[in-house]
Amino acid sequence: MDLVRHLRYFTVVAEELHFGNAAIRLGMAQPPLSQRIKRLEEELGVRLFDRSARQVRLTEAGRLLVGEAREIVARADRLRELVRHGEGRTLKLGVPPDLAAAVIAALVEGFRANNPDVRLTPAEIWTADQVAALTEGAIDVGIVRHPISAPGLRFGQVLVQPQGVLLAEGDPLAVAGEVHLADLAGRELLMPPKEGEPGLHAATLAECRRHGYVPAQVHQGAGLGLVLAGAAVAFGARMDHPGIVWRPLLGSPISSRVSTAWRVETDAVAGFSAVAVRTLKESAGMTDEAAAPVRHISRRPGMLA
């Protein structure tokens, strides 16, 4: 068995004390995770978790092992890191597949200008899969969407961008200067995949519900075909696309919040993180995260009559 890999699984379960949550963090299904923990227990000849209570608990042996296991996992990572440095220095980057092409290009170009001797290899990966990839060392740094829960990862400065709505140009709402979420009633919504962007999904749909928009159906995908066809609307940054109209959302209720994320900080990661903040501000119109404005609720007397 690959002991380091099994110890990595063990440390994550030990942090979460929940096999389901740990599996999500590791980007895998729960049954194989449980199986691997069982194999590790067989290998070591002790039970590491007490699964009898309502909540999973570390056994005494598990508690003794967890510190050592972390140490071993960190050393193994460091080893890989060193090897990677030796082999010509690449920085593996994850970006959400729906990040604008021009922004990805600007990120690569900006990083190259500042770090000519490091090769940046970007891959399109949704946030949840980036968390797993960062944990496993498959990528070095990512651009992830918030809200996100991923213990063990570190995040750069969070940047925000108010989102507008993308409509088919024949949509009656396209004639208005701006659109309120409540105006979207009756329209289906296109969003990135829920499994890939669970935080974005939950936050966006909650905000829609609060503002009077409950989409009859939420489609999942990254292309804009459904919007173009008039079958759904989508939220996004201002864009020009034939047949599609972008309108700001009244009150700016929907925001995209992103940051860089990494697990092992290296010079290249720190360099990329700084370039990313600058590029996202300049090329993608993102701004520093400000305190969320207090939402004003009208007192129209009919609401209490």
Next chain:
Amino acid sequence: MNEPDLAALFGAAGVTGWLHATDLRSGREIGLGSDEPLPTASMFKVPLMVEFCRQTDAGLLDPASRVTVGAADRVTGPTGLCAMLDDVTISLRDLGHLMITLSDNTAADALLARVGREEVNAMLDGFGLRETRVRQSCRDIYESMAEDAGHGWPYLDPEDVARLRVLDPPRANSATPRETTTLFGLIWRDQAASAESCAWMRNVLNLQVWPHRLASGFPYDDVEVSGKTGTLPTLRNEAGVIEYPDGGQYAVAVFTRSVSTALNQPRADAVIGTAARMAVDHLRR
């Protein structure tokens, strides 16, 4: 950006419409017949409220002083004191509250009797609002309609309606759309009276109960609509201020006259909101 076709919008709802809207921060404006003197109906209660506040600011009236409104004071009307059966003792400022939030005619006349018609007009002169006039109390309005038509409410015959003085600007309570948004701007900028009084006026206007006109154009939890309606046979008006979540403030005055004399015309009420929304949307582009 081309201006929206407001005339076509009003026409499709079976009314003739006049409108003025202004961005209270930038001064940008949009209008249709903005300077036309038009009958205001119950919207005259807004300048009456302003002058009431100025007299309380000046110490001439005590806003908390109580008056008793009895049977002889009761004026025709569907709401508030008009519809009650027994004497009511109430403070002057609470009369003002009923007059604005429910368009209570009895409360308005009780207040007008203490504030004075000429005082209201002198205040309007002082602000340069020379087309905005208060000529009739609520009782005058109802009595003149009965005289002109030769019978009491309802007034559904187009020939009766054509004779009504209350619909003839030089003889009725009147204003222009632009002067109306100007007056609302003064209230929103703390210039109509003391800051404290203006805050009270904004609060009362915000608590107006009617949802079918201006407010219907902004059916959102996070947009505030404060205003005052005015209604007479074939006449449906509302003026007020729309406040957006980003702090934008827009004074809007919409005056309409329907071709039909039918009393229930939801489309004619709703077009006031739709037109206001289009105007504000235009000002925000």
